[in-house]
Amino acid sequence: MEIKIKSLDNIREAAKAFLDGMGTGKVFAFYGKMGAGKTTFIKAICEELGVTDVITSPTFALVNEYTAADGSPIYHFDFYRIKKLDEVYDMGYEDYFYGGSLCFLEWPELIEEILPEDVTKVTITEEADGSRKVVW
Numbered sequence: 509m510e511i512k513i514k515s516l517d518n519i520r521e522a523a524k525a526f527l528d529g530m531g532t533g534k535v536f537a538f539y540g541k542m543g544a545g546k547t548t549f550i551k552a553i554c555e556e557l558g559v560t561d562v563i564t565s566p567t568f569a570l571v572n573e574y575t576a577a578d579g580s581p582i583y584h585f586d587f588y589r590i591k592k593l594d595e596v597y598d599m600g601y602e603d604y605f606y607g608g609s610l611c612f613l614e615w616p617e618l619i620e621e622i623l624p625e626d627v628t629k630v631t632i633t634e635e636a637d638g639s640r641k642v643v644w
């Protein structure tokens with residue numbers, strides 16, 4: 509599927525469209541260059557799910573946990589700074605990836621070998637006009 513986000517003014521609408529078309533998967537790997545808009549789009553999706561926690565890229569903690577409006581947890585990962593896969597083993601990644609809760613991953617290419625088989629891969633690209641294309 510594909511969504512175009514014209515500007516930040518349209519991001520909540522885009523997040524809603526994504527949620528409507530995201531399917532039954534739980535683990536979503538967001539690919540895209542630095543500045544493509546991964547954090548911004550994940551934030552919009554979480555807000556659309558009723559998260560009221562502060563949503564920022566979990567660069568230092570590796571994972572942030574939020575609570576959706578229905579009380580379910582959402583896990584937001586950023587693997588940009590990992591140096592060894594051991595760091596991901598040590599955090600008990602399997603409990604997250606196979607736990608049945610929503611997981612949103614930034615920089616999944618750094619842990620490609622341990623992504624679950626049923627991961628949904630989402631690619632965000634910045635277009636020449638500054639809009640973003642989201643494909644999954």
Ligand SMILES: Nc1ncnc2c1ncn2[C@@H]1O[C@H](COP(=O)(O)OP(=O)(O)OP(=O)(O)O)[C@@H](O)[C@H]1O
Nearest residue numbers: 513514515516541542543544545546547548549640
């Ligand atoms: N859909 C959009 N339309 C316009 N601007 C956007 C959009 N999405 C993100 N931006 C802007 O682009 C910049 C980078 O966004 P963001 O931090 O979400 O990127 P990122 O892919 O998470 O980058 P990084 O990998 O460095 O964390 C921010 O200033 C943000 O406001």
